[in-house]
Amino acid sequence: MIRVLLAEDHGVVRGALIALLNLTGDIEVVAETDRGDKVVPHALASAPDVAVIDIEMPGVDGIDATTRLKRAMPACRVLILTGLASTGLLRRAMDAGATGFLLKDAPTERLAESIRRVAQGECVIDASLALAAMHATVTPLTDRESAVLGLVGSGATTGEIAAELHLSAATVRNYISSVITKTGARNRTDAVRIAVESGWIEALRHP
Numbered sequence: 001m002i003r004v005l006l007a008e009d010h011g012v013v014r015g016a017l018i019a020l021l022n023l024t025g026d027i028e029v030v031a032e033t034d035r036g037d038k039v040v041p042h043a044l045a046s047a048p049d050v051a052v053i054d055i056e057m058p059g060v061d062g063i064d065a066t067t068r069l070k071r072a073m074p075a076c077r078v079l080i081l082t083g084l085a086s087t088g089l090l091r092r093a094m095d096a097g098a099t100g101f102l103l104k105d106a107p108t109e110r111l112a113e114s115i116r117r118v119a120q121g122e123c124v125i126d127a128s129l130a131l132a133a134m135h136a137t138v139t140p141l142t143d144r145e146s147a148v149l150g151l152v153g154s155g156a157t158t159g160e161i162a163a164e165l166h167l168s169a170a171t172v173r174n175y176i177s178s179v180i181t182k183t184g185a186r187n188r189t190d191a192v193r194i195a196v197e198s199g200w201i202e203a204l205r206h207p
Contacts, residue, residue, distance in 0.1 A: 002119045005031040005048035007039050007065065008081070009057050017052075020108045027115055036060035040072045048076055049119050052111075054104075055082040055089060061186075063089075063096045070097035077118045081111075089184030090125065091194070100124040139200040140182045148175040150201045153192040 004021060006029050008014040018029045031046035033039060037059030043051060051069055055062035066078045079100030080093045090101050100118040102111060103126050114124045139146065144165075151161045158176075162169045176188050185191035195201045 002027045002050060002115060003030045003046070003048045004028065004115060005033070005039070005043050005046060005051040005076075007033050007036065007042075007051065007053040007057060007062070009034045009054060017108070017111070021112060021115070024112050027112060034058070036062060036065035039065040040068050043069055043073055043076060047073075050077045050079060050115050052079045052081060052115065053098075055080055055093070063092050063098075066093065066096040066098050077121075079114055079118045079124065092184060102126050139195075139198070141179060141195065141200055145175050145179050145182075146195075146201050148172060149179050149188075149192060149195055152176065152188050153196065153201065 004027055006014060006017060006021075008017065011034065014032055014034065018032060021027045021029050030048055031042040033042050034057075036053075036057035039051065039053060051066075053062040053065055053069075057065060059065075060068070062080055062082075066080065069076060069078060077100070078096075078098040079102060080098045081102055081104050082089060083104045093101050099121075100114050100123070102114050102124065106114075106126065117124045141149065147165060148161055151164060156164070158169050158172050161167070162172045165172070167175075176191075179185075179191050179195075180188060183191045183194045185194055192201075
């Protein structure tokens with residue numbers, strides 16, 4: 001029997017997943033939580049083989065929860081669930097120690113099979129994301145988004161970026177929001193780090 005901890009903040013979704021997984025015959029949900037900062041305490045109390053963690057959670061997000069869980073219980077495997085198909089999020093999840101990454105709209109049968117494979121030590125990644133990751137050197141950013149992010153990396157303020165690129169401050173903020181979404185970053189600083197490491201931008205030296 002594969003022991004599973006399920007971390008999902010939507011009660012209806014969590015309840016449905018628990019009911020369906022418990023019907024498989026070889027998977028048992030032994031703990032559940034609706035908060036990322038409760039993952040480790042619940043895991044320590046229930047000793048799951050696999051933690052299925054939603055990426056968007058109150059308290060701390062699923063990636064931070066994964067980092068904490070792997071530090072506290074290295075043997076526990078982690079399967080991340082997300083509604084956003086982002087190679088940036090995939091990269092962060094793998095860096096945190098997850099061995100599975102599945103989109104939320106996947107059939108329950110695929111979730112159950114992914115749990116089984118992760119429990120056996122396999123790495124399971126949603127096929128569409130795996131394909132995207134193979135071409136991760138191709139930037140998802142537009143030229144203007146790259147220019148804005150490069151200036152962010154140089155230390156320029158929103159007002160300075162707006163003046164240099166002849167944009168309004170609101171437009172600059174919209175570009176930065178779009179970049180954060182596309183890269184799966186926590187914030188603008190994290191977006192710069194991801195883009196530089198991926199070779200998408202070079203941080204500029206701002207006067």
